Amino acid sequence: xxxxxxxxxxxxxxxxxxxxxxxxxxxxxxxxxxxxxxxxxxxxxxxxxxxxxxxxxxxxxxxxxxxxxxxxxxxxxxxxxxxxxxxxxxxxxxxxxxxxxxxxxxxxxxxxxxxxxxxxxxxxxxxxxxxxxxxxxxxxxxxxxxxxxxxx
Numbered sequence: 263x264x265x266x267x268x269x270x271x272x273x274x275x276x277x278x279x280x281x282x283x284x285x286x287x288x289x290x291x292x293x294x295x296x297x298x299x300x301x302x303x304x305x306x307x308x309x310x311x312x313x314x315x316x317x318x319x320x321x322x323x324x325x326x327x328x329x330x331x332x333x334x335x336x337x338x339x340x341x342x343x344x345x346x347x348x349x350x351x352x353x354x355x356x357x358x359x360x361x362x363x364x365x366x367x368x369x370x371x372x373x374x375x376x377x378x379x380x381x382x383x384x385x386x387x388x389x390x391x392x393x394x395x396x397x398x399x400x401x402x403x404x405x406x407x408x409x410x411x412x413x414x
Contacts, residue, residue, distance in 0.1 A: 265313050270299060273311060280313065281378055281385045284343070288374060288387055293318055296385075307358065310376070322355040325370055328401045334375050334390055344379045344386055351380035359398070369398040 265273050275297045283294045295313040306327045312318040325332045334354065336346065346352060355376040359369045372395035378385040 265316060270301075270309070270311065270319075273297065273299065275313075278383070281310075281383050283385050283387070285386060287320075287376075288389065290315075290318065298322075308355075310355070310357075321358040321360070322376065323358050323370070325354065325356045325372060325375070328370065329372065329399065332372060332395075334372075334377075334388065334395070336377055336388055340377070340386055340388055344377065344384050345382060346377075346379055353378040353380050366402045368401045370401060371397045372399045373397045 263275055263277065265275070279297050281296045281298065283296065286292055286294050290312075293312045293314045296310050297313060299309040299311050299319075301307070301309060307321055307323050310320040310322045332354075336344075340346075353376075355378070356370045356372055357374075357376075359371070361367045372390075374387055374389045374397065376385055376387050
């Protein structure tokens with residue numbers, strides 16, 4: 263199958279590639295079908311490309327790449343809706359924000375991860391309760407960047 267996107271031109275995909283969000287994403291409830299696209303094979307970053315709205319794509323990453331011990335608690339109702347059992351293969355993704363020209367200011371939305379049942383390709387964005395995680399988790403602390411710049 264094909265979809266003409268605005269960011270990646272024509273995208274070839276198979277039905278088994280489609281990730282379905284029964285409730286859409288926060289703020290994008292009408293967009294329910296997505297595919298993951300790697301813009302560069304060696305990159306950990308991928309694009310969550312909407313099939314319902316070709317102009318919509320989110321930069322995402324497995325947060326384990328940058329945040330040790332990140333294990334969001336998925337409420338039982340969410341786990342049930344996604345048919346997640348202990349042994350079910352799953353993916354956890356977070357959206358990424360990189361300000362133009364400032365890659366060291368990269369942040370991850372750890373407060374609203376995307377949980378995917380890798381077997382059924384059903385997904386849900388989970389808004390976590392509490393203040394353990396933030397929407398703008400800095401990957402590189404400011405002090406480290408300033409130290410790097412001062413040393414250069």
